[in-house]
Amino acid sequence: MIDHGYVVQMARYNAWMNYKLFEAASQLTEEALMLDRQAFFGSLFGTLNHIAVADTVWLKRFADALPHSTLASAQTLPMPQALDNWLFHDFPNLRRYRQSLDQIIQQWAAELTDTDLSHSLHYTNMQGIAAHKPLNGVLMHFFNHQTHHRGQATTLLAQAGQDVGVTDLITLIPNL
Template sequence: MSLALHFRKAARNNAWSNDRLLRACAELSDGEFLARRTSFFPSLHETLNHNLAVDLYYLDMLEEGGVGLAIFDGIRPLAAPELRTTQLASDRRLIAFCDAQDEALLSRLVPTDRGEDGMVPERVDDLLGHLFQHQIHHRGQAHAMLAGTRIAPPQLDEYFLAFDAGRRAADLTALGLEGPEALH
């Protein structure tokens, strides 16, 4: 499998996982979503809003939008239902970006705004790898926090294998996405 194909699949997995987790969080009351919990960020609200904010920052770099760190100035924390909608829009942008990549485009350098460290050129494939790892890292924390509520955390690792196709089919259809087996 090419790296470009892997990133196309990873972008869809990212959208699927985010949606499953945010659908579960939408079943919580506002108080439960905002409640203080033990993790890197002290609530589901802060953790999942952080994931969205970092997505928007990295999408700006990948798309060479030029906003850089200033993107954080315009981001406000969202409640679970609005967060789900906004995250899905961000995930669709990431899917579109990944769908447009090939091996040559993945190896190109894009400027990344690192504040006091200035503009640092980074490879697109490295930025995507970091972004997906960041998402997985914080989704895992949110998943653990959700386990401490009345809502059971959803399964998030039934995506890439053909064996799991039946487990993800309804979700992917609802999101208007195809599964990894449809990508070539």
């Protein structure tokens, strides 16, 4: 399905895009960040928060299933009780948290091996239902989920008058 190179590339793309989103969002007032724009999670802040919540949930699941030294810090993070829980109520703290998540994701991606990717992941979802899925498929979901909601965030930023700039993954893929 996927290999180590895919995971490393997607972790890099994830960090790059989150940096761009938070840079653009930092130009907005708190009122504009919190304005309910009728997105899945209401505001731009709610959307950025949701991505961090979901990443936290998945990193904790990964840490439980595949002990890697990089994920030790993820194990200490509080487990959100719902996908719309606010981790922070202010932009600077959410931004710092996002940066720390991106560091963990990139370091863990670098540590993963193709053998790790062949493992399965046993976890309990947010509704309390046990799941057993191939890790490589779960990682595709993990990165696709981020991309999906970052697409929403770029739209919300555009509606607020902020241009995120180029967002295409192809930008990070080197020429041969």
